[in-house]
Amino acid sequence: xxxxxxxxxxxxxxxxxxxxxxxxxxxxxxxxxxxxxxxxxxxxxxxxxxxxxxxxxxxxxxxxxxxxxxxxxxxxxxxxxxxxxxxxxxxxxxxxxxxxxxxxxxxxxxxxxx
Amino acid sequence: xxxxxxxxxxxxxxxxxxxxxxxxxxxxxxxxxxxxxxxxxxxxxxxxxxxxxxxxxxxxxxxxxxxxxxxxxxxxxxxxxxxxxxxxxxxxxxxxxxxxxxxxxxxxxxxxxxxxx
Numbered sequence: 001x002x003x004x005x006x007x008x009x010x011x012x013x014x015x016x017x018x019x020x021x022x023x024x025x026x027x028x029x030x031x032x033x034x035x036x037x038x039x040x041x042x043x044x045x046x047x048x049x050x051x052x053x054x055x056x057x058x059x060x061x062x063x064x065x066x067x068x069x070x071x072x073x074x075x076x077x078x079x080x081x082x083x084x085x086x087x088x089x090x091x092x093x094x095x096x097x098x099x100x101x102x103x104x105x106x107x108x109x110x111x112x113x114x
Numbered sequence: 115x116x117x118x119x120x121x122x123x124x125x126x127x128x129x130x131x132x133x134x135x136x137x138x139x140x141x142x143x144x145x146x147x148x149x150x151x152x153x154x155x156x157x158x159x160x161x162x163x164x165x166x167x168x169x170x171x172x173x174x175x176x177x178x179x180x181x182x183x184x185x186x187x188x189x190x191x192x193x194x195x196x197x198x199x200x201x202x203x204x205x206x207x208x209x210x211x212x213x214x215x216x217x218x219x220x221x222x223x224x225x226x227x228x229x230x231x
Binding site: 004036049089103106 | 118123146148150155156157158159160163173207209211217218219220221222223224225
């Protein structure tokens, strides 16, 4: 059983604060690491798919880094806004015969207070 | 981006009845779709892979006779929970790759909340 852990489980920040959370995953049999943003009653929205060690990706105020050798990824949000409030999920893809079959972490619930 | 819909968004049923959940890719074709479920305070867990025109493949511990999957067209996969019991109460969600043969970009439906009384 693959173990994907996210921390913290929840986070409360003030508008304008920058924040980050962690996803740890197996460092062997790595193919890709996905980040999703999930608002209540909506579909999870893909943020990033990361495949290369050392990868850094950015989308507006959100960025992510990847370290496949040590098995972790960080998601950063700069200048948090109330609309950033959501659950952030990471998902590990081992590739091979498991290609596309994602193993999810439990998510980090972010609440941004105005 | 591509859109995946699910129907119904929530359902309440009596123990022993069967419930069908639909997952549709609205603006793209999907030869493969994935079905996940999430129990309270747990992660999304993969249940099965739905393949258009062939049998679904199930993850270990998922009863294929209880969770019937049909992927009869390139835009529709259905999950039928047969003889549902309270322990089947969960959140069910599907995903579909946006590009045939590439699972790097998967689009999720909004999910279905099933409550079995």
